[in-house]
Each structure stands twice: as C-alpha cells, then as structure tokens.
Amino acid sequence: MANVLVNAPKTAKRGAVVEIKALILHPMETGFRPGTMGKIIPRNIIERFTATWNDAEIFSMDMSPAISANPFVSFFAMAAESGTVRLRWTGDEGLVVEERVAIAVE
Amino acid sequence: MDRRRFLAGTAAIVVLPFGPASATPEAMAEAIRKVVGDAAVTEGRVTLDLPPLIENGNTVPLVVSVESPMTVADHVKAIHVFNEKNPQPNVFSARLSARNGKATVGTRIKLGDSQKIVAIAETSDGKFWSASADVIVTLAACLEEST
Numbered sequence: 001m002a003n004v005l006v007n008a009p010k011t012a013k014r015g016a017v018v019e020i021k022a023l024i025l026h027p028m029e030t031g032f033r034p035g036t037m038g039k040i041i042p043r044n045i046i047e048r049f050t051a052t053w054n055d056a057e058i059f060s061m062d063m064s065p066a067i068s069a070n071p072f073v074s075f076f077a078m079a080a081e082s083g084t085v086r087l088r089w090t091g092d093e094g095l096v097v098e099e100r101v102a103i104a105v106e
Numbered sequence: 107m108d109r110r111r112f113l114a115g116t117a118a119i120v121v122l123p124f125g126p127a128s129a130t131p132e133a134m135a136e137a138i139r140k141v142v143g144d145a146a147v148t149e150g151r152v153t154l155d156l157p158p159l160i161e162n163g164n165t166v167p168l169v170v171s172v173e174s175p176m177t178v179a180d181h182v183k184a185i186h187v188f189n190e191k192n193p194q195p196n197v198f199s200a201r202l203s204a205r206n207g208k209a210t211v212g213t214r215i216k217l218g219d220s221q222k223i224v225a226i227a228e229t230s231d232g233k234f235w236s237a238s239a240d241v242i243v244t245l246a247a248c249l250e251e252s253t
Contacts, residue, residue: 017207064197067198072212
C-alpha cells in the first residue's frame, strides 16, 4: 500500500559521506483534526523510522504528529563497506514498510 | 446579561470544541527537561534552518546541522526538535552515531501557529547544545477540516 521513494547513490568512494533521502506516502493524521461531521479523525502516524547498513543501525528517528504528511527524512552515512541499506518505517495501525537500497563502495 | 458578558460567553462556546489542547512554552520546557535532565544546555554549535516566514504550516522544510567531527570519540548522539504551540511539544528525536559522518538531519514539519522552534543536540561527551528560531506562520496546519 505504502509507496516509498529513496534517493541514495549507487556507488561511493570508501570513507565518503553520502546523503540518503527517503520519502513515504502516508497521511500522518494527527488525531487533533475534526472531520466533516465534527468528529475527531483518529490518529494514524508513522512513529519510527530506522536505517541500517548491513544490519547495523546507523540512524533512527522518532516521529510525532508534527511531522508533515508524506514524511521526508534526509540524513548522512559514512560509506565504510559495500552493502545494503535497509530503511524501515513503523507506525499506527500496524504499519511496517521496508525498503532496501544497495550501495557499492569502491 | 450585558453585551460584554454575552460576547465572552459565545466566544468560549465557539472556541472550546475546536481548539485542541495546545502545547505551551511551559510544556515545551518540560519536554526539553525530560530529554536533558538536569544538564545545562549551551546555545551554539547547532544550526536550525527553516524559513522565517511560512505561508503554509502543513509542510515546513527544516534542517538541523551540528558542528561536530563525528568521530567515535566525539560525535553527536541525538538531535531533538521541540515547538511551543502545536498540540504536542515534541517534533522529532533522531539518534545518530559516528557512522553518520555528518550531523545533519532534514525533514518537513507541521506548524499550528507562529512560534519558537528549538533544536537540541546531545554530544557523546554528554553535553547539550541548542539553537532556536522564531517563525511566523500565515496558514496554520492541523486545524482545517479534511475534505
């Protein structure tokens, strides 16, 4: 269901610092907004975003309803060895989304 | 009932059901205390980049960077962002390590009102650094009805 867009370089020089940008399609419903009938729309947000490089955690972010709809996150990572960067979003209503990108280090 | 009391009464009726409980500067200070504990927070080393005048509070680009060599011995462990007037004082908490190489985090946030935003960074030596920015929001997030 969820659509994900990840922007990371395919190759990097050893020791280079690369930027990883990730965007996920998600309403980030705050739980504070009234709907059309004046009833509060229940909260539905992404609570946590984590990134691992070859299964070692390199970055995580705990989100709140103050993060915009379709959450965008950008962060940096040191390219130490070739491998897979795994991005994972978890949140309300049992949401778990995973995306992998491979980065070759030369 | 005189005119003034009547107006005050209707204002209360109209405002209460729609105004979600809002964070206050005190709530923000408490949220910061929960993260920082009794440690001192020094202003500096942190750059908080977001537009000073925001036309649409629904998506506000925000970048926090911290001056740090990002080595195993000396790096930024966490970056936290807080606000004064959204319904809740927390915006996000990011965990970093020496593996990031650069202590910069970007995202997009919602702002419910003109207010002060505070970013706090925790370095590996247990010290806290901060930066703040005052922003003016012309169209607030959160309050409009969904269609």
